[in-house]
Amino acid sequence: MHDVIIAGAGPVGLFLANELALSGCSVLILERDQESSSSWKALPLGLRGLTAGSAEAFYRRGLLEAMAKASGVDPQNVGADPEAIEPPAPRGLSHFAGITLDAADIDAAALPFRLPSPAMEGFMTSLEAVGSVLSERAAALGVQIVRGAPVTAVTQDDEAVGVTAGGKEYRAHWLVGCDGGRSAVRELAGFDFVGTDPLFTGYVAQVTFADPRQLPLGFNLTLTGMYLRTPLEGHLGMMDFDGGTFDRSQPLTRDHLQTVLRRICGTDVTLNEVHLASSFTDRAMQVTTYRQGRVLLAGDAAHIHSPLGGQGLNLGIGDAVNLGWKLAATVHGYAPDGLLDSYTSERHPVGASVLDWSRAQVATMKPGPNAPALRQLVRDLMSTPDGTTHVYRKTSGLFNRYDLGSQQPLVGRSAPDFRFGDGTRLGDLMHQGQGVVLDFSTDRALQGAAQWWEGRIRYASGSVRNDLGLGAVLIRPDGVVAWASEHTPDRDAFEKVAVHWFGNPEN
Structure with missing residues (x-):
């Protein structure tokens, strides 16, 4: 019997498995997909952004350089000058509701408790890159992964959890569902999942354009929705404010995607071919507790929201970092009373905040007669130093603060990267x-x-x-x-x- 079974070998499940194995726990991952590689994980469809907070998590486990290289990024571009005394001003910034902001407007003096660090910036990556780095570490730590094993049943008692997956029975002292937005573990264990209904149907696709020059690069807000074209060849994203009514069980045809795109962009753009496509909505849901007995949830299994701002992957990594050491201490029998329950009390508010951040962006982008005026007001406010700094604080992942019952202003925050005289950080x-x-x-x-x-x-x-x-x-x-x-x-x-x-x- 293993100490912990994790359902899902995505970035969150792998990061959590590594945290547990690093602490000496025996870990088994059950993954529903047969293969680890997928076109949905590789570029362009697997494109994701790591925030500075997530880069810091990889740095603290000695994985930042490998993660940067796997992402095609020079590690020197994500950190401060190793000889710097004062932290540099942030160089990168997310958007808000498709409104791109200038990092030069951030008031660096208003960002507390920062010291120069090898992990000062976020960077673009792919699910494939994240998975490869974490999988290699998991193998080195002895984590077992069984693929082609979707979870179909969960039972638990005072001593253990029973899991049926891929037609086989497994037992462990603990089970963590990291199996995504349509989590089987969440449903089978009876978690309450509450939130708000969608306002739009979103699409992400890899296509061939007849004339890509018809669509400008970047986020493009229109009177009827939003479309995104990145420099990655054929990468297209769209938001169609249809109330989320599109039947997502239907195949995504070229004609449908072209019709939606033309309506949103207002041109006669033509899609010659659709190679891969998927749809999503902005439904924002969260479980009321992250733990039911010996079953816990992390990542999208615990919370879903629109991908605006790229917070989903990073929120899940934060869950894994918070949960790993607490669950390991519980497994080894030295956890103080209430330690494992602090996972919910600390991470649930962070997840709720991200859901509200997502909802605010959707409300700002929603078409209507008053939409242009609202967007201009938000754009004006966000482009001020205070507004830009606020966006950075909300999206960088560096400035969350848990309420640990102390008035000392650093307690509850991510620790600055103190550097000793011999260079040790x-x-x-x-x-x-x-x-x-x-x-x-x-x-x-x-x-x-x-x-x-x-x-x-x-x-x-x-x-x-x-x-x-x-x-x-x-x-x-x-x-x-x-x-x-x-x-x-x-x-x-x-x-x-x-x-x-x-x-x-x-x-």
């Missing part, structure tokens, strides 16, 4: 998925206490280039600051917080 200390305590005091005040959690917390001390006025910092395995001392470290305070997150050291 916080990110270097997190490759094994442990917590980290950074002790900046001259007398190593926390060294003795930190040793009690050996194997769970890694201790590092010394002077750093910029300590942000802090005396010590305790960082969870997911990179979130659990405790920070602004003066000489208080050992009793440190021990209290360490017990809260890492359990009794005697367990």
Whole structure:
């Protein structure tokens, strides 16, 4: 019997499997698809964007360089100058409702607790690239993957979960559904899935245009919808505000796609051929809890929304990073009370915020007689330094803050990448998925206490280039600051917080 079964070998399932295996858990992934490769994962249809927050997650596990190279990106283009003292201004920015904003308008001084890091920027990638990097790491860590095994039944009791997949029976202490927006695990385990109905039908396709010059590159908002043409040959996206009424069980014909495109763009553009095509909607739904007994959900299995702004993949990676260490501690028996439940209490609000961000974009884009005036107002507000900075904070993945019950302004946020005098960075200390305590005091005040959690917390001390006025910092395995001392470290305070997150050291 395995410690954990994960349904779904997509990026979220693979990232979670690696987190668990890194902590010594035995992990089995059940994947419904027979093959790992697919035209839907490769470019152009598999095009996705990693936010700076997701790049940071790969960096902290020693995978950033491999991820950048697999994406065709120079790793130097996603990080700060290694000798920099101050963090650079962001170079990249997402859009809002198809409105492209200028990163030069971001007020970098309004972005708190940033230090130069090898992971300062997001970058474009593909599902194929993400899958290849994570699959290679999973194989190295001993994760087992069974393909061609769709989950068809789930049972659970006080001790274990039973899973029927591909006609075979499997058992584990825990099951995590990472099996996408139409999650079988979510349905079979009885999770409540609530939200709002769609306003549009979206399409993504790889086509051959008779004359691609008829369609400008980029996001193009019109009086009837939106279309997107990227530099990738034949890559087309569309949003048709039909109330989501298109019958998605019907085949997507060339005539249908051409009719929709002509209506939206207002030209007689011709599609010579449709190679691949799929439809989606902006239905925004979320489970009410991310855990039912011994079954948990992550990624699109827990929340779905329109792909506007490219938040889905990144939201799922955030789920995996948050859940992995908590579930591992539970498996190994040293998790303090309530640790696993904090997965829902921390990640559910983040997911709800992304759903609302998606809904706001759809409302801004919805055609109607008042739509041009609303769009212009939003465009004007978003193009101000405050507006542009707000969009960056909402979409970069670096500035979420969990409510951990502390008034210290850094607690609950992603930790800055502190750099010691010998060049060692916080990110270097997190490759094994442990917590980290950074002790900046001259007398190593926390060294003795930190040793009690050996194997769970890694201790590092010394002077750093910029300590942000802090005396010590305790960082969870997911990179979130659990405790920070602004003066000489208080050992009793440190021990209290360490017990809260890492359990009794005697367990």
